[in-house]
Amino acid sequence: MQKNTTDYKIKIEHSFLLIPVKTKKEAERLSFYLEEQKVLEYRIFPVEEEETADYYAPIPVTSWIGKSIRLEGDYPEAFYAKIKQADYLPESGQLHPLMHFTPVTGWMNDPNGLVCQDGIYHLFYQHNAFGTAWDNMSWGHAVSKDLLHWEHRPMAILPDEDGTIFSGSGLCNEQGLLELPEKALVFFYTSAGGSADSPWSEGGQFTQRIAYSIDNGATLHKKNQVIVPNLTEGNRDPKVYWHEESKGYIMSLYLRHHVYAILRSEDLEHWELTQKLPFVTARECPDLRPIPTEEGKEKWILFTASGEYFTGDFDGFRFTNLSGGHMAYQNELPYAGQTYSSLPERVVLMHWMRTENPEKYYTGMMGIPRELTLIKGEEGFILRQSVIREWKEQRVSVREEKKRKQWEEESVRDAALELQLNIQDASVLSVTIYGQKISYQREEGILCVNGDVCKVKEELRDLSILVDREILEVAANEDTLLYFFETDLQDLAGKINVETDQNADSYLWKVQ
Structure with missing residues (x-):
């Protein structure tokens, strides 16, 4: 594979220099020179001519507008040819969590x-x-x-x-x-x-x-x-x-x-x-x-x-x-x-x-x-x-149930959810939210989320369950015990089901 080890010059005309990114095993060093002084260096994966970039990484270059920079690295010509400029940050074409912050890329x-x-x-x-x-x-x-x-x-x-x-x-x-x-x-x-x-x-x-x-x-x-x-x-x-x-x-x-x-x-x-x-x-x-x-x-x-x-x-x-x-x-x-x-x-x-x-x-x-x-x-x-x-100010009530052992809801979609449960009298709890399965067994002292088992250090009296794309948060006992779980949830839709062996109070909210 022939690579370009010569200099490559670009005149900066926009606010962002967009670098093509294709995830691989080995990255090369790409150096940036302004007026013959090195001003930046990153480890970046080479992108070949036949490859399509997964995404573009934006480097802020507003202070360089009107100037020429020189790039130096062991990269093919095709990599340099794919570099772009823009005045706005790129957006993501993928689904992200609604309420949990993630980088664009x-x-x-x-x-x-x-x-x-x-x-x-x-x-x-x-x-x-x-x-x-x-x-x-x-x-x-x-x-x-x-x-x-x-x-x-x-x-x-x-x-x-x-x-x-x-x-x-x-x-x-x-x-x-x-x-x-x-x-x-x-x-x-x-x-x-x-x-x-x-x-x-x-x-x-x-x-x-x-x-x-x-x-x-x-x-x-x-x-x-x-x-x-x-x-x-x-x-x-x-x-x-x-x-x-x-x-x-x-x-x-x-x-x-x-x-x-x-x-x-x-x-x-x-x-x-x-x-x-x-x-x-x-x-x-x-x-x-x-x-x-x-x-x-x-x-x-x-x-x-x-x-x-x-x-x-x-x-x-x-x-x-x-x-x-x-x-x-x-x-x-x-x-x-x-x-x-x-x-x-x-x-x-x-x-x-x-x-x-x-x-x-x-x-x-x-x-x-x-x-x-x-x-x-x-x-x-x-x-x-x-x-x-x-969060509490923006949540919208979906359902409230008093002293019920079982109920089901499927009217909510495209929203993050919070489910609060008072389970002080319950020995067994089973919850499904958007396909995510949460259970609690008091005698065994086990909290289970999608098969991931946690041994709880004290009996649980109450639960607050937050569900968003790719993540589920559980807080218990007046927010003194916290558990976090990565999930594969992408589609914020599906049934919400609660079952307990004793009457329990339930509160369901949505947040968007």
Whole structure:
């Protein structure tokens, strides 16, 4: 197979450069040069003349309009000939979940930079635009007014010679630091030098850096400044929070193995290490912040990637009086949850669902965001994770049944559904929703979804079941036990059937 290893020049005339993507086993390095300086590099699959692209990945190039760029890589002429330009982001020709966020195409993992400003929620996320597997880490971007209906935006932070762009956080510049206006948005990310997805930065290190936006998040600019140098191999995932009581910013940072760090700054540029926190199993994606309790007070929590969390006290420097670890999730589909900053009245968590999405040109989705409170239980404080109020405000009642053992409904289609059940007296429960089968056997302590069996750690009193394309979420016992399941559901249609051995109250809603 003959490949083109010579230069290929393109004059940029539109806002997006559309790169053809055909998923294969081996990717090549494609370098982008502007005025003889390398400005981008991605690992991209070659597309041959006889092949049709699965989709086109959009690279934002507005700042290059009117200029010529040179592409360099081991690609056939046919690949370059298939490159296009456009002024709008491509749309998907495939079915996606209605209410669970997914990328248009490509791979997605951790939520990043979660911040709200002027009623607009920003969702940045780990993204590989050029395939459906992890690679080429950049920050994707979407915005919403209700955390449920999202509008896609151009990729926000792209890799450079210092590394690919790993996870991080965001906040509003309310203290007016960094010589930026108070309305600026400030983002913290890991520049992953030397990462496996970044041959351009071979030999580099993982460092923590800043990006900012002065146009309400539409455009992010790197400050090209290391604010936390490499502390240990692979240190990453900075989550920054303003601590009002001590008048300083705190950063929780994953170091390596099962060790985290807490750092402190008063200017966002100079950071002091104040504590290292070793754990037994926890790793990655820390989120250290206060959570409201049901008594109207607050308790500090360190939330980690797997959903293991620890409650304790925090004085702006050290996290103390830690509880034993509790699990926010009862199975392993969700990962890397992060809370929104700049929400004074509530704490909202968004987490990545590690779905495989077979036969789709995208991989991964976000769970429905949930509002967090802490309740006091026999084993200390535990998290209650209730679906956001926007979901409850938008749901439309379909059916309500009081003290019934069995009922059936088939009038609903093309909508995500929520079914709530009070099953305190039932020993056996069987539910079918859009062909998805859910059952609970109290004596055996088993919750089963489409044959996937989960052993429940306590008897279930109530269930809230959310059903959307490709995903099913179950919350039990007043939203303190959460289970998540990937499904093959595509057609949002079919019977809803509920059967119990004892009378139960049921509530069915639709959300669109």
